[in-house]
Amino acid sequence: MKKVNIAIVGATGMVGRTFLKVLEERDFPYEKIYCFASKRSAGAKVKCKGVDIEVEELTASSFDRDIDIALFSAGGATSEIYAPIAASKGVIVIDNSSAFRMDEKVPLVVPEVNPEAIWTHQNIIANPNCSTIQAMVALKPLKEAYGLKRVILSTYQAVSGSGVKGVKDLENGLKGDMNPALYAHPIANNCLPHIDVFMDNGYTKEEMKMILETKKILNLPDLKVTATAVRVPVFDSHSESINVELNAPFEIEDVFKLYENDPSIVLQDQVKENIYPMAITAKGTDDVYIGRIRRDFSVDNGLNIWVVADNIRKGAATNAVQIAEVFVNKE
């Protein structure tokens, strides 16, 4: 493996800290690591591989040094300004924000699904939306085996996907505070069919991200996809019900085998023993869990599955680190 110099942008944030944890756990082969955040955090310390790293303020000159790969998770506005600066200096940017995801020149990559897209990059690669990533890992084997006709995505998303403020709203709500700072309504003991802002077409931006990103990653521009994204009072891991109409007929046993033999997936489907994917068991892991596999009898070639993954790890930090690993494993 080639050793590279790496930068983390947004190193003090929820995903940023998880970047550091995942780099350490996977023993990512870096030579030097630089950590950036806003001016507020300059001088703060973060840790990776047992070593303290001083956080620096992100500025236009932050990339005027020997950085090979930068992992960005500091929000779309920061990416919009600084990712092109980094890219213009030869840095490969792996961006966790939505700023460049639908840009035709920017590959949108889930390494288990469309790794070939990486090599079309012009120094910026986008990490998909957290809910999209786990859905893509689940849909790819079905696409290859049977072809996809229509997909209905319904999500049950954890508050950690909204960052520290979302977590605080749930913590405070569980203590009885019914005045959330971030969400439009209390999240404790509630479900909010409202993630990101509402668009003119009645969908939320999160739902439209899932729809558009699915088509791009699967390279199926005409795929029929719809989505409903719901925030639920769970701290970590997103759960999703995925209803699919396949192009070809299938045997349900073959779908079980397909997932059982897929190294990117952990099959958890022994319903008689109450075994199925859950947020609390996916938390802290890098896998995508699939269960509740059953035929949808209401349409031809219909299938229902339940998909769970840790949204901060596989849905964000781990996916970005896996993209970076493709570069270091290239030689």
Ligand code: A2P
């Ligand atoms: P800081 O901690 O200094 O505010 P989260 O999504 O968990 O809220 O984290 C957001 C991350 O993005 C944090 O590391 C935050 O740094 C960083 N960030 C926010 N705004 C900027 C900015 N203008 N420049 C650099 N980093 C930023």
